[in-house]
Amino acid sequence: MNADRPAIAVTGICGNLGRVLAKLLHKEGQPIVGIDRRLFPGKPKDIEFHQVDIRKRKAEEVFRKRNIGALIHMGIMHDPRMSAEEHHQFNVLGTAKALEYCARYGVKKLVVLSSANVYGPHPANPNFLTEDAPLMASARFGDIRDLVEVDILAQSFLWKHPEVETVILRPVHIVGPTIQNAPSRYLRLRRPWVLMGFDPMVQLIHVEDACRAMIEALRPGLRGVFNVVGPGEVSLSAIFKELGVQPVPIPHVVARPLLDQLFKMRLSNFPPGELDHIQFQGTVDGSRFLKATGFRPKYDLRETIWAALR
Amino acid sequence: MNPAPLRLPGPTEIGDALRRRLQELAFRLGGDRLRERLAALRVHTNEFGQDPFGMDLDYVTTALGPLLWLYQQYFRVQVRGIEKVPPGRCLLVSNHSGQLPLDGAMIAVAMLMYAEPPRAVRSMVERWVPTLPFVSTFFARAGQVVGTPENCIRLLESEECILVFPEGTRGLNKVFARRYQLAEFGQGFMRLALATSSPVVPVAVIGAEEQAPALVNLEPIARLLRMPALPITPTILPIPLPSRYTIYFGEPMRFEGHPNDEDRLIEEKVQAVRSTIQSMVKVGLEERKSIFF
Numbered sequence: 001m002n003a004d005r006p007a008i009a010v011t012g013i014c015g016n017l018g019r020v021l022a023k024l025l026h027k028e029g030q031p032i033v034g035i036d037r038r039l040f041p042g043k044p045k046d047i048e049f050h051q052v053d054i055r056k057r058k059a060e061e062v063f064r065k066r067n068i069g070a071l072i073h074m075g076i077m078h079d080p081r082m083s084a085e086e087h088h089q090f091n092v093l094g095t096a097k098a099l100e101y102c103a104r105y106g107v108k109k110l111v112v113l114s115s116a117n118v119y120g121p122h123p124a125n126p127n128f129l130t131e132d133a134p135l136m137a138s139a140r141f142g143d144i145r146d147l148v149e150v151d152i153l154a155q156s157f158l159w160k161h162p163e164v165e166t167v168i169l170r171p172v173h174i175v176g177p178t179i180q181n182a183p184s185r186y187l188r189l190r191r192p193w194v195l196m197g198f199d200p201m202v203q204l205i206h207v208e209d210a211c212r213a214m215i216e217a218l219r220p221g222l223r224g225v226f227n228v229v230g231p232g233e234v235s236l237s238a239i240f241k242e243l244g245v246q247p248v249p250i251p252h253v254v255a256r257p258l259l260d261q262l263f264k265m266r267l268s269n270f271p272p273g274e275l276d277h278i279q280f281q282g283t284v285d286g287s288r289f290l291k292a293t294g295f296r297p298k299y300d301l302r303e304t305i306w307a308a309l310r
Numbered sequence: 311m312n313p314a315p316l317r318l319p320g321p322t323e324i325g326d327a328l329r330r331r332l333q334e335l336a337f338r339l340g341g342d343r344l345r346e347r348l349a350a351l352r353v354h355t356n357e358f359g360q361d362p363f364g365m366d367l368d369y370v371t372t373a374l375g376p377l378l379w380l381y382q383q384y385f386r387v388q389v390r391g392i393e394k395v396p397p398g399r400c401l402l403v404s405n406h407s408g409q410l411p412l413d414g415a416m417i418a419v420a421m422l423m424y425a426e427p428p429r430a431v432r433s434m435v436e437r438w439v440p441t442l443p444f445v446s447t448f449f450a451r452a453g454q455v456v457g458t459p460e461n462c463i464r465l466l467e468s469e470e471c472i473l474v475f476p477e478g479t480r481g482l483n484k485v486f487a488r489r490y491q492l493a494e495f496g497q498g499f500m501r502l503a504l505a506t507s508s509p510v511v512p513v514a515v516i517g518a519e520e521q522a523p524a525l526v527n528l529e530p531i532a533r534l535l536r537m538p539a540l541p542i543t544p545t546i547l548p549i550p551l552p553s554r555y556t557i558y559f560g561e562p563m564r565f566e567g568h569p570n571d572e573d574r575l576i577e578e579k580v581q582a583v584r585s586t587i588q589s590m591v592k593v594g595l596e597e598r599k600s601i602f603f
Contacts, residue, residue, distance in 0.1 A: 123440035126460035127363050197443025201364045201450075238358040252443060280440060281456075301357050 006069025007031040011054055014038040016178040021211040054094045063101040070109035070218055073098045080271045091146040099157045102164050110166045111217045112154040121282030128285035131225045141273030167217040171228040175308040176207025182274050187308035196249040198279045199237045205230030206299040206307045216295045229286030231301040239305050332375035339378040347428040365453035373452050381419045384552050389420045391559040399466045399508045402473045405587055406481035408518035409541050432465055433473040466506040474499045483539035486523035490591050495584045497576045505569035509562035514590035520601050521550035558590050
C-alpha cells in the first residue's frame with residue numbers, strides 16, 4: 001500500500017456502525033486507518049488498524065506518522081449501562097483529542113457523527129427541527145448531555161479552524177440488523193411498550209444510508225452542520241402495524257416510574273429518558289443536506305423499518 | 311360438535327368497526343361530493359397514507375362522519391362568501407367562541423366541502439396539546455399542527471391554508487355577557503402573514519356563542535386544576551346546544567411590511583383585521599333571524 005496517499009481515518013471502527021462504514025469505504029478502494037480501543041475481529045487485510053484509545057499518546061502517533069486526509073469521528077459510546085463519568089470522559093475528551101489532532105497534523109477534512117437526538121423530543125417542538133434549533137436533549141434526559149457536548153465541541157471547532165473542512169452530521173434514528181442502539185433494540189421487541197394515546201411521527205434511517213451520508217460528507221468543499229434524514233416520517237403505530245407487532249399500551253403516568261424501577265433493577269436496558277422518544281415529536285428537517293449534496297436514501301420506508309430486524 | 315368458543319372482540323377490532331361505521335356515516339351524509347372532494351385534495355402521503363405532519367386521510371374521513379352530522383343536521387351551517395378564499399397560501403383568521411372549539415371544525419368542514427379547490431385546513435393548536443394522550447394523536451391525524459411559527463411558515467410556504475384564532479382561549483372561554491365582543495388579538499399571525507406574504511382572510515362565525523353560554527368562568531378553580539378555563543354552562547356537561555351557525559368569509563386582506571417591525575406597526579395591521587371581523591360579526595348578527603330555529 002502506498003503510504004503517501006492520504007488515508008481516511010475512522011475512529012470507533014470496531015462498532016457495528018463502524019464496520020458497515022469500513023466495508024463501504026473499503027469497497028470504494030479508499031485507504032483506511034482504523035482507530036479503536038476494542039478488537040477488530042474479521043478485519044480485512046488491507047485495512048490498517050490501531051488498537052489504541054483515542055485519548056492516548058499512541059493515537060496521536062498515528063496522526064503524526066501517517067498521511068491522513070480525512071477523519072470520520074464516530075468513536076462515541078452509547079452504553080446506558082456504563083457510568084455517566086466514564087461516558088463523559090471517553091466521549092467528550094476523546095472528541096476533544098480527535099479535534100486537536102486534526103488541527104495539529106493538517107487533516108483537511110473532518111466528519112463528526114452527532115445525532116438528531118441532540119435536539120431532544122419535546123411537546124412544543126416544531127414538526128421539522130432545523131439545524132439552527134437549540135440542542136435541548138439534556139434538559140429532560142440528563143444522561144445524554146455528553147452527546148450534546150460532543151456536538152457543541154465540534155461546532156466551535158468548525159468556527160475556530162476554518163482551515164479544516166468540518167462537517168457535523170445529525171442523522172435520525174439509525175436502524176440496521178447489526179445495530180444495537182435503543183431504536184433498533186426497541187423495534188426488535190416482541191411486546192414493545194407504547195404510551196397509551198401517544199403516537200408521534202418518527203424518522204428512521206437505514207444504517208447503510210447513514211454510512212453513505214458520512215462518505216458523501218467527505219466531498220471537498222462541504223462544510224457545516226447537517227441533519228440527515230431517511231425516507232421520511234411515519235407514525236410509531238404504523239411501524240408496528242407493518243411489522244405485525246401488537247404493542248402493549250401503558251399509561252404514561254405509570255410508564256415512567258415503572259421503567260425507572262425496571263432499569264435500576266436491570267430488568268430493562270432502556271433508560272426512562274428514552275420514553276420521550278415514543279411520546280413526543282423530535283423529527284427534523286433534512287433539506288439542507290439534500291440541497292448541499294443531493295444525498296437521497298437508497299432504502300425506502302418499508303425496507304428501513306424492516307432493517308432493524310433483518 | 312363443539313360450540314364455537316366465546317370470543318370477545320379486541321380493542322383493535324372494536325376500533326376498526328367504529329371507524330368503518332363513522333366512515334359510512336360520512337359518505338351517507340357527504341355522498342359523491344365528499345368522494346370527489348377527498349380525491350381532489352392535494353396531499354403528499356407516504357406508503358402508510360400519512361403526510362409529513364402526520365395527517366391521515368383515512369382518519370380525516372372517519373372524523374368527518376360526526377362532524378358532517380354536526381354541520382348538516384345539528385348546527386345547520388350556512389356559508390357566505392367562501393368563493394373569496396384565494397387558492398394557494400392563506401391565513402383564515404376567525405373569531406373564537408363556544409367553549410368547545412367546534413367553530414374551527416365547522417370552518418374546516420366548510421372549506422373541504424365548499425371551497426374551490428377543496429382545502430384541508432390546518433389549524434394551529436396550543437403547545438400543550440401534544441402532552442395530552444389521545445387528543446394529541448387525534449389532532450395530529452386530523453391534520454392539526456402545533457402552533458409554532460416554524461410549522462406555520464413551513465405550511466404557508468407549501469401553499470397550505472391555515473386557520474388561526476388570534477383570541478385563543480380568551481375568546482373561546484369568554485362568558486355569555488361578553489358574547490360577540492372580540493377579545494384581544496395576538497400579533498403572531500400578522501408577523502407570519504408578512505413573513506410569507508400570505509393574504510389574510512377574515513372569518514366571522516355566528517352561532518357558536520349560543521352553543522354553550524357560560525354564566526361564569528371559575529378561573530381560580532381552573533388554575534388549581536391546571537385547566538385553561540372552567541366555564542359553567544346550562545348543560546354543565548360539555549354538550550353544545552343546537553344553535554344555528556353562519557360562517558362569513560370576507561375579502562382577503564394583503565399587508566406589506568417587515569415581519570420583525572416593532573409592535574406598534576404590527577398592532578395597526580392586527581387592529582385592521584380585528585375591526586373587519588368585528589364589523590362582519592355585527593352584520594351577521596343583524597342578518598340573523600333566529601338563534602336556534
